[in-house]
Amino acid sequence: xxxxxxxxxxxxxxxxxxxxxxxxxxxxxxxxxxxxxxxxxxxxxxxxxxxxxxxxxxxxxxxxxxxxxxxxxxxxxxxxxxxxxxxxxxxxxxxxxxxxxxxxxxxxxxxxxxxxxxxxxxxxxxxxxxxxxxxxxxxxxxxxxxxx
Numbered sequence: 001x002x003x004x005x006x007x008x009x010x011x012x013x014x015x016x017x018x019x020x021x022x023x024x025x026x027x028x029x030x031x032x033x034x035x036x037x038x039x040x041x042x043x044x045x046x047x048x049x050x051x052x053x054x055x056x057x058x059x060x061x062x063x064x065x066x067x068x069x070x071x072x073x074x075x076x077x078x079x080x081x082x083x084x085x086x087x088x089x090x091x092x093x094x095x096x097x098x099x100x101x102x103x104x105x106x107x108x109x110x111x112x113x114x115x116x117x118x119x120x121x122x123x124x125x126x127x128x129x130x131x132x133x134x135x136x137x138x139x140x141x142x143x144x145x146x147x148x
Contacts, residue, residue: 001048005088008043008055010034016045016055019073026132028069033057041068042092046085054085058093058101065093065148067103083115090119094148101148104141106131113142120146 008016017030036043036057046054054072058065067089072082093101104127105112121144129138 002050003084004047005044005085005092006047008033008037008045008057010037012045012052012055013037015052019055019071020069022074023071025134036068042089042096044089046072046081048081054081056085056089058089060093060096060098063097063099065089065096065098065101067101070103077111083119086115086119090146090148098148100145102143102145104130104143106139107142108139116144116146122146 013030013033016033017027020027020033033043036059039059041057041059043057044055045052046056052073053076054070056070057068059068060066067086070082070086070089072085090101101121103116103121105116107113123142124145125143127141127143130141131139133139
């Protein structure tokens with residue numbers, strides 16, 4: 001089984017946007033992903049045996065890496081793919097000179113919280129009413145950080 005974390009290109013955007021819409025109640029749009037590419041963010045697609053299975057977006061500011069989005073297609077959840085992809089992004093950030101990585105996560109996203117904690121992330125803050133919620137309200141975000 002060959003895994004490659006390839007740079008995301010314009011030709012990936014339809015697939016990425018479709019996966020995002022399948023995975024999230026409030027998905028990023030195709031335009032959000034295109035904007036990330038044009039801004040020069042580190043956007044990548046994970047391929048296993050040539051087939052796209054996940055994607056992630058990260059940007060760096062000075063010695064900080066910020067993970068904006070990381071997702072694995074629904075059919076492959078709970079197979080360790082997200083953890084492998086996140087570890088690789090942590091390595092990439094370290095190689096690019098980052099000493100720490102930050103991300104935001106919904107407190108209700110228990111699987112993601114468990115993954116992030118397992119990989120050394122700790123909550124360092126809370127962004128009040130950060131995310132839209134399905135009940136029409138807003139949900140806080142936990143700001144998490146790990147040293148690289």
